[in-house]
Amino acid sequence: MLLKAVLILYASFMEIASGAEWCYQSQITCNHTCTGPDTWGHISSQCSGQSQSPINIVTRKMLPDGRLTPFQFIGYQDTFHSILINNGHTVELDLPSSIKIKGGNLAATYKAVQLHLHWGKEGRLGSEHTIDGERFPMEMHIVHIKQEYNSLTQAVTDSTGVAVLGFFFKESPSANKKYDPLINALMNIKQPSTNTTVTGVSLDMFVLPQENMSKYLRYDGSLTTPNCNEAVVWTLFEDTVHLSREQLAAFFQLKFSNGEKMVETYRPVQPVNGRQVYYSNAHVAVVSTVLLMVSTLLSSAFTLDTTG
Ligand SMILES: *[C@@H]1O[C@H](CO)[C@@H](O)[C@H](O)[C@H]1NC(C)=O
Ligand SMILES: *[C@@H]1O[C@H](CO)[C@@H](O)[C@H](O)[C@H]1NC(C)=O
Ligand SMILES: *[C@@H]1O[C@H](CO)[C@@H](O)[C@H](O)[C@H]1NC(C)=O
Ligand SMILES: [Zn+2]
Numbered sequence: 653m654l655l656k657a658v659l660i661l662y663a664s665f666m667e668i669a670s671g672a673e674w675c676y677q678s679q680i681t682c683n684h685t686c687t688g689p690d691t692w693g694h695i696s697s698q699c700s701g702q703s704q705s706p707i708n709i710v711t712r713k714m715l716p717d718g719r720l721t722p723f724q725f726i727g728y729q730d731t732f733h734s735i736l737i738n739n740g741h742t743v744e745l746d747l748p749s750s751i752k753i754k755g756g757n758l759a760a761t762y763k764a765v766q767l768h769l770h771w772g773k774e775g776r777l778g779s780e781h782t783i784d785g786e787r788f789p790m791e792m793h794i795v796h797i798k799q800e801y802n803s804l805t806q807a808v809t810d811s812t813g814v815a816v817l818g819f820f821f822k823e824s825p826s827a828n829k830k831y832d833p834l835i836n837a838l839m840n841i842k843q844p845s846t847n848t849t850v851t852g853v854s855l856d857m858f859v860l861p862q863e864n865m866s867k868y869l870r871y872d873g874s875l876t877t878p879n880c881n882e883a884v885v886w887t888l889f890e891d892t893v894h895l896s897r898e899q900l901a902a903f904f905q906l907k908f909s910n911g912e913k914m915v916e917t918y919r920p921v922q923p924v925n926g927r928q929v930y931y932s933n934a935h936v937a938v939v940s941t942v943l944l945m946v947s948t949l950l951s952s953a954f955t956l957d958t959t960g
Contacts, residue, residue, distance in 0.1 A: 673686050673687065673909075674686065674687045674688075674692055674695050674877070674878045675687065675688055675741075675908070675910070676688070676689065676741075676916060676917055676918070676919070677689055677690075677916065677920070678773075678915055678916035678917075679908055679910055679912060681912075684910050684912075686910070689919050689920055692878050692880060695878045695879070696878045696879035696880055698874070698879050698880045698881055698882060699878055699879070699880035701874065701880065701882050702923075702925045703872060703873055703874060703882045703925065703927060704873060704874045704880060704882070704922035704923070705780070705781075705873030705874045705875070705876050705884060705886060705919075705922060706779075706780035706781040706782070706873075706876055706918070706919060706921050706922065707781060707871070707873065707921050707922055707923075707924050707927070707929075708781070708782045708783075708784075708785060708921045708924075709781060709782070709783045709784070709869060709871075709888070709929050710784060710929075711783065711784055713928075713929065714869065714929045714930065714931045715928060715929075715930055715931070716930065716931055716932075716933050717757070717870065717930035717931070717932065719757040720756060720757050720868065720870055720930060720931070720932030721755055721756060721757065721866075721932070722755060722756065722865065722866040722932075723753050723754070723755045723756040723758075723865065723887075724753065724754045724755045725753055725855075725859075725862070725865075726750075726751065726752040726753065726754070726761075727748070727750050727751040727752060727764075727855075728751060728854065728855040728856050728859065729854055729855075729856050730748075730750070730751070730854055731852055731853065731854050732747075732748050732751075732853065732854065733849060733850060733851040733852065733853070734746045734747065734748070734849070734850055734853075735847050735848070735849060735850075736834070736837050736838075736841060736847060736848050736849070736850045737841065737846075737847040738841040738842070738843065738844050738845065738846050738847070738906055738907070738914075739844070739845070740844035740845060740908060740909030741877065741908070741909075741917065742768045742769060742770065742914075742917050743768060743769060743838065743841065743903070743906060744766050744767070744768040745766060745767050745768070745834070745850065746765075746766050747764035747765060747766055747767060747794070747855070748764070749763040749764065749765070750763075751763065751764035751855060752764065752796070752799070753796055753815065753817070756868070756870075756887065756932075757870070758815055758885060759798075759812050759885075760798045760799060760800070760812075761798075761799045762796035762797060762798055762799065762814075762815040763796060763797060763798075763799050764794060764795070764796050764855075765795045765796065765797055765804055766795050767792060767793060767794045767795065767855075767858070768792075768793055768795075769790055769791065769792045769793070769903065769917075770790065770791045770793070770876075770917050770918040771789065771790040771791075771900065771903045771904075771915070771916075771917055771918075772787075772789060772790070772915065772916055772918075773904055773913070773915035773916055774901065774904060776915075776916065777789050778790060778791075778915075778916055778917065778918050779791035779820055779821070779918065780818075780876050780918045780919055780921075781818060781820075781888055781921070782921055783820075788820040788821055788822065788892065789821050789822065789823055789895075789900055790820075790821035790895070790900060790903070791818055791819065791820055791821065791918070792818070792819045792821070792858065792893070793816050793817070793818055793876075794816065794817040794819075794855070794859075795814065795816050796814070796815045796816070796817070797813060797814055797815075798810065798812075798813050798814075798815075801813060807883065808875070808879070808881035808883040809883070810883060811872075811882065811883055812872075812883070812885050813883045814875070814881075814883045814884045814885070815884070815885045815887065816884050816885075816886055816887070817859075817887050817889070818886065818887065818888040818889065819858075819859060819860065819888075819889050819892070819893050820888070820889070820892045820893070821892060821893050821894070821895055821900070822892040822893070822894050822895075823894075823895065823896070823897055823900060824894035824895065824896060825896065826896060827895070827896040827898065827899055828893070828894055828895050828896070828899065830857040830858070831857070831858065831895060831899055833850055833851070833852060833853050833857075834850060834853065834858070835899050835902045837850045838902050838903065838905065838906060839902075839905070841906070842905055842906055842907055843907055844907055844908060844909040844911075845909070858893070859893070860889060860891050860893060864889070864891040865889055865891075866932060867889065867890040867891060867931075867932060867933065868887050868888060868889045868890060868931070868932050869886075869887070869888045869890070869929055869930065869931050869932075870885070870886065870887055870888075870929070870930045870931070870932070871886050871927055871928070871929045871930070872884070872885060872886070872927060873886050873927075876918075876919045877919070890931075
């Protein structure tokens with residue numbers, strides 16, 4: 653009892669001492685105290701949970717799952733206009749709820765809420781998930797919630813309430829013109845708590861070609877910012893979106909709420925704690941089915957031969 657009281661007192665003291673507002677590791681300086689990723693658990697105990705995101709994915713431990721069929725992307729081709737916000741932690745684009753996904757072994761139809769990104773800084777990579785320890789320059793999250801819910805707040809009370817599609821980026825020599833409306837708009841929202849309108853865009857412009865989105869990884873995890881709710885069915889696509897160095901650098905011009913450059917906006921990888929990562933691979937699934945049939949035929953032929 654006493655120990656618990658002391659621990660609670662200590663935890664609340666730490667919270668005051670480190671500043672109640674959460675921040676990324678890159679924001680912690682001698683001049684600025686805020687609650688960095690190591691102590692997000694003081695803001696929300698869920699950040700200290702056992703199924704947190706992001707994680708490092710060890711590809712040799714992944715298993716194929718034939719149920720991970722291609723998604724149906726509804727409204728991804730539709731043009732819309734929307735608000736792009738610098739929320740002091742990242743840049744976020746509101747999405748119309750007419751945009752939906754289903755299939756891909758999801759339990760329901762999920763509707764889009766917003767997309768946002770995580771990045772590094774000049775010469776430093778900044779994806780949240782890593783693959784065999786490899787980090788990518790940037791990672792985009794398209795956040796969807798089960799159709800029956802009205803908000804993300806409602807959806808996170810359900811352990812599969814949220815479906816996030818994650819895309820890794822790679823640097824390429826040429827610019828990706830489809831990203832120009834989004835990247836040009838960043839110049840209007842350098843300051844935190846500002847917004848601008850983006851017009852004439854569709855999600856198709858920001859994701860991969862349809863045929864490249866059937867290869868993906870799947871695991872159960874959490875939101876990667878407080879309150880870190882363990883309510884996310886994660887999908888990470890294997891193919892990457894390409895942007896030029898200049899396009900990636902446009903994100904480094906934004907400012908955090910403390911006025912510093914908005915850089916290294918990612919949470920460190922979290923313990924996997926025995927969670928299994930699956931991959932969709934129609935090709936491998938077909939090959940192994942054929943192999944199984946061949947070996948069944950061979951063994952029955954062998955049985956006939958020895959007994960006959
Ligand atoms: C910290 O504060 C000192 C003195 O006000 C200032 O000179 C310095 O540039 C500040 N450093 C950062 C990283 O803000
Ligand atoms: C966008 O900015 C305007 C002007 O500062 C503000 O009135 C409005 O509430 C903001 N909208 C959102 C969604 O943040
Ligand atoms: C899409 O897949 C094709 C075939 O595997 C590949 O050649 C192409 O580079 C991929 N495109 C992207 C953007 O990854
Ligand atoms: Zn995210």
